[in-house]
Amino acid sequence: xxxxxxGKLAENTIRSSGHHMTPQRLVILEVLEGxxxxxSAEEIHSHVRSRYPKLHISTIYRALDMLxxxxxxxxxxxxxxxxxxxxxxxxxxxxxxxxxCGRVEDMDESIFxxxxxxxxxxxxxxxxxxxxxIFGRCQGCA
Amino acid sequence: xxxxxxGKLAENTIRSSGHHMTPQRLVILEVLEGxxxxxSAEEIHSHVRSRYPKLHISTIYRALDMLxxxxxxxxxxxxxxxxxxxxxxxxxxxxxxxxxCGRVEDMDESIFxxxxxxxxxxxxxxxxxxxxxIFGRCQGCA
DNA sequence: AGCGTGGTTGCGAATAGTTGCATCTTTGCT
DNA sequence: AGCAAAGATGCAACTATTCGCAACCACGCT
Ligand SMILES: [Zn+2]
Ligand SMILES: [Zn+2]
Ligand SMILES: [Zn+2]
Ligand SMILES: [Zn+2]
Numbered sequence: 001x002x003x004x005x006x007g008k009l010a011e012n013t014i015r016s017s018g019h020h021m022t023p024q025r026l027v028i029l030e031v032l033e034g035x036x037x038x039x040s041a042e043e044i045h046s047h048v049r050s051r052y053p054k055l056h057i058s059t060i061y062r063a064l065d066m067l068x069x070x071x072x073x074x075x076x077x078x079x080x081x082x083x084x085x086x087x088x089x090x091x092x093x094x095x096x097x098x099x100x101c102g103r104v105e106d107m108d109e110s111i112f113x114x115x116x117x118x119x120x121x122x123x124x125x126x127x128x129x130x131x132x133x134i135f136g137r138c139q140g141c142a
Numbered sequence: 143x144x145x146x147x148x149g150k151l152a153e154n155t156i157r158s159s160g161h162h163m164t165p166q167r168l169v170i171l172e173v174l175e176g177x178x179x180x181x182s183a184e185e186i187h188s189h190v191r192s193r194y195p196k197l198h199i200s201t202i203y204r205a206l207d208m209l210x211x212x213x214x215x216x217x218x219x220x221x222x223x224x225x226x227x228x229x230x231x232x233x234x235x236x237x238x239x240x241x242x243c244g245r246v247e248d249m250d251e252s253i254f255x256x257x258x259x260x261x262x263x264x265x266x267x268x269x270x271x272x273x274x275x276i277f278g279r280c281q282g283c284a
Numbered sequence: 285a286g287c288g289t290g291g292t293t294g295c296g297a298a299t300a301g302t303t304g305c306a307t308c309t310t311t312g313c314t
Numbered sequence: 315a316g317c318a319a320a321g322a323t324g325c326a327a328c329t330a331t332t333c334g335c336a337a338c339c340a341c342g343c344t
């Protein structure tokens with residue numbers, strides 16, 4: 001079994017799930033792969049506006065929604081008024097956000113392992129906890 | 143020490159935190175207290191439209207934001223495209239939402255006790271986990 | 285290469301929520 | 315009761331996101 005080439009996983013998943021690969025989706029994926037991993041729809045839009053002036057922001061929203069439904073990306077509200085999208089290829093993690101001072105701390109994904117197990121055991125529920133923002137107070141603002 | 147009368151807790155907290163009590167806020171609180179506990183801004187608006195036709199929806203959003211900041215209410219996205227507000231007086235709980243079939247299961251608040259403790263211990267973070275919606279797959283849709 | 289089907293796009297309108305600002309109210313003080 | 319200051323309201327404009335629909339294009343089949 002040959003490993004999927006970097007950058008091709010999304011494309012393969014899209015095609016094999018009955019979706020079409022389009023130039024729009026290709027350039028949207030390029031931007032996501034070239035970003036820091038917390039990209040908003042509007043940021044994608046302004047990155048591609050010069051090359052594809054007609055690429056409509058609703059197309060970006062629809063592409064992001066598809067990536068989310070295919071399990072390729074997460075959609076997370078980091079508290080700044082816009083949803084941010086993160087490709088799984090870039091690795092799992094979570095965020096602690098202080099709602100007083102705004103400080104953001106990153107967390108390893110392992111923090112949710114016991115919770116996920118408890119939800120499966122007690123509620124037979126398979127929680128999708130891949131890129132969460134947890135709000136609260138940091139040490140200084142407690 | 144006399145116990146706070148039911149329904150007066152919010153009013154007392156608002157006054158003692160330097161905010162004004164207005165007829166608008168009073169009627170918004172009435173609606174919240176008379177509801178099932180998962181009320182949207184638009185629902186409040188249509189409930190009060192007959193009595194207070196001028197009460198603007200932005201006033202409702204601002205009142206709900208204040209209740210949230212004072213810790214009297216939570217704001218939760220239950221996945222139906224609008225934020226829903228829940229008075230704490232009505233008791234703590236959480237929701238498991240299947241993103242395939244839409245089924246919603248309610249959960250006791252105790253499920254997050256270990257997670258909260260871990261976040262305090264390992265990250266010195268006081269997480270506000272009072273009314274969460276967790277998305278994933280239910281048993282039938284796993 | 286040509287064709288049909290079904291998925292996709294651009295666009296404009298709609299929905300949900302936020303913000304700036306002038307005006308008005310509540311509240312504490314006299 | 316009368317006043318000033320701080321806070322709240324209504325409104326309109328604005329941002330973020332979704333949706334309906336007609337035109338369009340990707341992909342599998344021949
Ligand atoms: Zn992240
Ligand atoms: Zn802080
Ligand atoms: Zn609830
Ligand atoms: Zn289900």
